[in-house]
Amino acid sequence: MEQKNDHLFYVLECKDGSYYGGYTTDLDRRVAAHNSGKGAKYTRARRPVRCIHHENFETKREAMQAEYRFKQLTRPAKERYLKLEEADE
Numbered sequence: 001m002e003q004k005n006d007h008l009f010y011v012l013e014c015k016d017g018s019y020y021g022g023y024t025t026d027l028d029r030r031v032a033a034h035n036s037g038k039g040a041k042y043t044r045a046r047r048p049v050r051c052i053h054h055e056n057f058e059t060k061r062e063a064m065q066a067e068y069r070f071k072q073l074t075r076p077a078k079e080r081y082l083k084l085e086e087a088d089e
Contacts, residue, residue, distance in 0.1 A: 006025060006056050006057075007023070007025060007056070007057045007058065007059055007060045007062065007063040008023065008024050008025065008027055008054050008055065008056055008057070008063060009021065009022075009023060009054065009055045009057065009063045009064075009066040009067045009070070010022055010023075010024060010027055010030070010031075010051055010053065010054040010055075011051070011052055011053040011054070011070065011078075011082065012031070012034060012043065012049040012050065012051055012052065013049065013050055013052045014043060014046035014047070014049050015046050015047060015048055015049070016046050018046060019052075019075075019078055019082075020034075020040065020042055020043050020046075020049065021067050021070040021071050022039075022040065022067060023060070023063050023064050023067050027051065027054055031049065031050075031051050034047070034049045035047055035048050035049060052082065053082055053085060053086075055085070
């Protein structure tokens with residue numbers, strides 16, 4: 001999916017339809033970790049997960065700020081955000 005050493009903010013869709021936002025430098029490895037039960041506690045009981053969105057950033061700080069902002073959104077706002085980002089691609 002992405003090159004290593006990129007700073008990525010990603011969004012997973014869980015089996016129950018909920019969203020999980022996170023940060024990584026290796027998206028394939030991180031999604032595999034979530035699906036094997038070694039990712040975040042939140043996703044362990046909600047497997048399988050699939051990556052539905054990711055954004056590259058130049059710095060870890062920028063990516064983690066994007067993650068924080070996403071996690072502060074309400075569910076409807078998250079859906080609008082994902083739809084807007086999808087339209088931009």
